[in-house]
Amino acid sequence: xxxxxxFRETALDAIPNREPQSxxxxxxxxxxxxxxxxxxxxxxxxxxMGMLHCTLDGQIVDCNPAAERLLGCASxxxxxxxxxxxLSQEELCLDNKLFQEIAEGRRDLYHVEVSNSRKDHEHxxxxxxxxxxxxxxxxxxxxxxxxxxxxxxxxxxxxxxEAQKMEAIGRLAGGIAxxxxxxxxxxxxxxxxLMTGLEKSSRLHHHAExxxxxxxxxxxxxxxxxxxxxxxxxxxxxxxxxxxxxGMAGLLGxxxxxxxxxxxxLADDLWTVRMDPAQxxxxxxxxxxNSRDAMPDGGRIVIETRNSSERLPATDxxxxxxxxxxxxxxxxxxxxxxxxxxxxxxxxxxKAPGQGNGLGLATVYSIVKQxxxxxxxxxxxxxxTEVIILLPKADQTTPPIGGERWEGRPLGNETVLLxxxxxxxxxxxxxxxxxxxxRVLEAINGTDALRIFDIHCSQIDLLVADIVMxxxxxxxxxRQVRSxxxxxxxxxxxxxxxxxxxxxxxxxxxxxxxxxxxxxALACKVRQALDSTATTVPEVKS
Numbered sequence: 001x002x003x004x005x006x007f008r009e010t011a012l013d014a015i016p017n018r019e020p021q022s023x024x025x026x027x028x029x030x031x032x033x034x035x036x037x038x039x040x041x042x043x044x045x046x047x048x049m050g051m052l053h054c055t056l057d058g059q060i061v062d063c064n065p066a067a068e069r070l071l072g073c074a075s076x077x078x079x080x081x082x083x084x085x086x087l088s089q090e091e092l093c094l095d096n097k098l099f100q101e102i103a104e105g106r107r108d109l110y111h112v113e114v115s116n117s118r119k120d121h122e123h124x125x126x127x128x129x130x131x132x133x134x135x136x137x138x139x140x141x142x143x144x145x146x147x148x149x150x151x152x153x154x155x156x157x158x159x160x161x162e163a164q165k166m167e168a169i170g171r172l173a174g175g176i177a178x179x180x181x182x183x184x185x186x187x188x189x190x191x192x193x194l195m196t197g198l199e200k201s202s203r204l205h206h207h208a209e210x211x212x213x214x215x216x217x218x219x220x221x222x223x224x225x226x227x228x229x230x231x232x233x234x235x236x237x238x239x240x241x242x243x244x245x246x247g248m249a250g251l252l253g254x255x256x257x258x259x260x261x262x263x264x265x266l267a268d269d270l271w272t273v274r275m276d277p278a279q280x281x282x283x284x285x286x287x288x289x290n291s292r293d294a295m296p297d298g299g300r301i302v303i304e305t306r307n308s309s310e311r312l313p314a315t316d317x318x319x320x321x322x323x324x325x326x327x328x329x330x331x332x333x334x335x336x337x338x339x340x341x342x343x344x345x346x347x348x349x350x351k352a353p354g355q356g357n358g359l360g361l362a363t364v365y366s367i368v369k370q371x372x373x374x375x376x377x378x379x380x381x382x383x384x385t386e387v388i389i390l391l392p393k394a395d396q397t398t399p400p401i402g403g404e405r406w407e408g409r410p411l412g413n414e415t416v417l418l419x420x421x422x423x424x425x426x427x428x429x430x431x432x433x434x435x436x437x438x439r440v441l442e443a444i445n446g447t448d449a450l451r452i453f454d455i456h457c458s459q460i461d462l463l464v465a466d467i468v469m470x471x472x473x474x475x476x477x478x479r480q481v482r483s484x485x486x487x488x489x490x491x492x493x494x495x496x497x498x499x500x501x502x503x504x505x506x507x508x509x510x511x512x513x514x515x516x517x518x519x520x521a522l523a524c525k526v527r528q529a530l531d532s533t534a535t536t537v538p539e540v541k542s
Contacts, residue, residue, distance in 0.1 A: 050147030058082040105140040125154040178495035184516035186424025187215040192519040259298035272394040294332025323390040335379040410527035414461035419449040432519040446472025462489040489533035
């Protein structure tokens with residue numbers, strides 16, 4: 001109790017113009033002092049904030065239970081130690097100057113935030129407020145250190161920084177998406193056209209496939225950035241994961257290399273799921289590539305699908321449901337518990353610089369959670385890794401879609417007015433639509449499109465227009481075209497992941513195709529736009 005009494009008496013003596021103790025109410029001086037000591041002792045021991053009584057060189061004289069709890073040490077370990085012992089080397093460098101000033105009486109208090117790793121391996125953040133207690137003559141006497149747990153605040157600050165980082169990434173990705181997706185669309189369509197005219201076993205066909213694969217990687221990178229930043233627009237539909245995986249088999253085989261054996265075990269009676277096909281491909285590709293990187297000396301990767309007996313819990317977005325399990329197993333180096341704990345953090349990677357951006361598994365986690373699924377990772381160092389992804393079963397039996405089937409592409413003989421200010425997109429799309437049987441008229445902008453439309457008004461069945469163009473944008477062009485000829489179908493293309501919202505024109509829903517797209521997707525969307533308009537608006541020919 002002596003230290004508390006000293007703390008009380010010295011602190012009271014330091015109060016300017018304090019009345020002498022003898023002028024207190026008439027009580028026995030001994031009993032009054034004892035009562036005050038007990039009161040201060042009780043406050044000191046019961047305080048929720050940690051308190052340390054220290055000498056001017058930082059040595060701890062006394063501590064309360066809250067300080068013991070926050071520092072993770074017993075009172076016997078604290079007494080006699082210096083409170084600077086709990087500071088890291090970097091924090092100590094900052095603290096030394098401030099401590100010297102307060103010990104010499106040139107400062108009354110200062111604050112320092114410290115990262116505290118306790119003996120029980122718990123990690124926390126503490127705020128230390130170091131205050132100087134002076135004697136009656138204002139000379140330094142001793143120090144009081146108040147300790148506050150600020151872990152929750154630090155975590156909130158970190159989450160805010162991550163959110164701001166994701167927002168910045170989203171703005172960056174959205175800003176470059178339009179131009180980059182135009183570039184990729186031209187590359188992908190020209191590669192499709194090139195491979196059509198080459199023998200599949202030829203060396204040139206293989207080179208064209210490599211170019212196409214590089215374009216797919218570029219498209220996936222943009223989608224990863226947008227997905228992690230939550231700016232990706234999802235186009236969900238009923239689909240078969242088995243068909244998508246089968247369609248990716250050739251690409252995955254080339255990606256993993258000849259030193260790795262890729263095996264698929266696909267359930268025959270697999271349920272369908274309702275997801276964006278591009279997102280399913282991202283999941284499979286990212287997890288498989290992660291497995292490949294874990295086996296630099298070769299090994300085996302198994303992709304397995306099955307109907308799961310587990311049920312996914314209901315969320316705000318999805319009801320409770322049965323699920324489809326997608327599992328990827330490898331024989332790689334595995335992961336320890338620390339790595340597994342950070343596996344889905346954006347930008348976290350154990351790979352060497354230039355070998356990974358830390359977005360792959362963060363993207364997978366974001367997609368799976370967004371669709372109401374769950375993901376588990378089982379791994380131990382030296383024993384490989386198993387990634388189990390549970391996806392909600394679709395609640396409809398609509399015929400599912402699978403991968404690209406160019407030989408079975410929808411055909412037509414209608415006339416299409418194609419408008420895009422990017423020559424690579426325009427020229428490659430024209431070639432693809434011509435191969436599908438359409439007659440294609442092309443325009444470089446909205447003004448040029450109106451001129452061509454006035455000449456061929458009675459012959460044009462479909463307007464394919466980029467939404468964002470100089471002078472006259474795609475929506476305004478469509479409005480003017482339909483005002484002159486209501487029977488014209490419209491398909492919008494866009495290089496932005498989120499197209500600007502607008503009211504549907506003439507009570508007709510807008511049909512989009514987002515860049516980059518391949519030839520099969522373009523052929524399907526063109527046919528969809530033509531057939532949709534044919535059932536809602538009578539064809540008018542003048």
